[in-house]
Amino acid sequence: MLTLAGIEEESIVDGPGLRFVVFTQGCPHHCKGCQNPQTHPFEGGKVHSIDDLLKCYDENPLLDGMTFSGGEPFAQAESLAALAQGVHKRGGNVVTYTGYTYETLHKGVLDGNSAWQNLLSETDFLIDGPYIEKLRDLDLLFRGSSNQRILDKKSRALLDEQNAAEKEKKTVNP
Numbered sequence: 001m002l003t004l005a006g007i008e009e010e011s012i013v014d015g016p017g018l019r020f021v022v023f024t025q026g027c028p029h030h031c032k033g034c035q036n037p038q039t040h041p042f043e044g045g046k047v048h049s050i051d052d053l054l055k056c057y058d059e060n061p062l063l064d065g066m067t068f069s070g071g072e073p074f075a076q077a078e079s080l081a082a083l084a085q086g087v088h089k090r091g092g093n094v095v096t097y098t099g100y101t102y103e104t105l106h107k108g109v110l111d112g113n114s115a116w117q118n119l120l121s122e123t124d125f126l127i128d129g130p131y132i133e134k135l136r137d138l139d140l141l142f143r144g145s146s147n148q149r150i151l152d153k154k155s156r157a158l159l160d161e162q163n164a165a166e167k168e169k170k171t172v173n174p
């Protein structure tokens with residue numbers, strides 16, 4: 001089950017192509033200037049089953065994939081990973097927005113957060129980082145502020161390698 005603040009059945013601004021977007025309820029980040037403050041409280045929202053959401057997704061054969069927006073999707077990571085699996089089985093791709101940086105999520109995974117790991121594995125494009133009002137840029141593709149990145153699986157693997165190499169360098173030369 002998922003608690004959602006809303007659904008957008010057709011969007012062209014939340015990732016590549018035509019997308020079904022779910023907005024999760026609940027966000028711990030409280031970014032100044034957030035466009036969706038109604039999604040911040042963890043109480044409220046409407047509960048949806050994964051099956052019902054996939055049935056709704058199936059009704060539109062023109063969709064390219066599904067986008068998880070917020071709220072903070074990683075606060076409901078296990079259920080979203082299951083939903084993403086359904087989208088992948090249908091040939092669609094998955095975009096996940098998060099107010100966490102990828103590095104924070106990766107650290108969480110290394111510390112044993114299997115729900116975050118499952119959602120990251122099912123995410124084709126991660127759009128990471130909080131919204132920072134003073135870095136707002138209306139020309140950016142799919143993002144609100146210039147600190148946010150669009151990271152596919154290859155870029156995430158590359159970041160893991162770079163961060164591991166830097167950590168090792170610090171251990172050798174503290």
Ligand code: SF4
Binds near residue numbers: 028034100131
């Ligand atoms: S992470 Fe997203 S939903 Fe949460 S406060 Fe920041 S901009 Fe708003």
